[in-house]
Amino acid sequence: MSTEITITLPDEVYQRAERFARLANRDVAGVLADTIQLSMPPVRADLSELEPLSALSDKQVLTLAELQMEPEQDARLSELLDRQQAGTLAENEHSELQTLMQIYQEGLLRKATALSEAVKRGLLAPLSQ
The missing domain is CATH 1.10.1220 (Arc Repressor Mutant)
Structure with a gap:
């Protein structure tokens, strides 16, 4: 279609x-x-139901601006990236790496847009100052 x-x-x-x-x-x-x-890049379907940042409270926007990957996921992502760079990534780890990279990229995009919204609202100073 x-x-x-x-x-x-x-x-x-x-x-x-x-x-x-x-x-x-x-x-x-x-x-x-x-x-x-x-x-x-692909985006998980469940993310299409996220509220637009403009509809969130100041507190919610600031929380998203500080968004971090879960520590366990971050550690595993680092481990898999190290293995990939070393050429020792196992065949069954490729899809796990792709999934974690997608989670990381989606979170980074959400964090960046929240930072932009926070600056727009005057909640945070622009980074260039």
């Missing part, structure tokens, strides 16, 4: 996509759809 959308792209981005599509003998829409699909 597919959903049709309309987007506005900067001219330069569209021209790059058009040149690439011509080079690959494909249509621009297919090139753009594949590019989005390959560049966007």
Whole structure:
């Protein structure tokens, strides 16, 4: 199943996509759809039910701005990353590493957006000051 959308792209981005599509003998829409699909990390379905940050209280936003991975998960992620770098990651550990990386990335994104919201609300000073 597919959903049709309309987007506005900067001219330069569209021209790059058009040149690439011509080079690959494909249509621009297919090139753009594949590019989005390959560049966007998967997000667990249960996260789609999260309340938008704008609907959260100041206290909830600040709590999310301090979000950390569970210590056990963080330790296991570090261990698996070390094994991967050393080339000793067992075959059955690949999916565990992918799952922990997804949890880490989703948490990091949630934390970053909470930090942005906290700054926007004046709860925290901008990091550049």
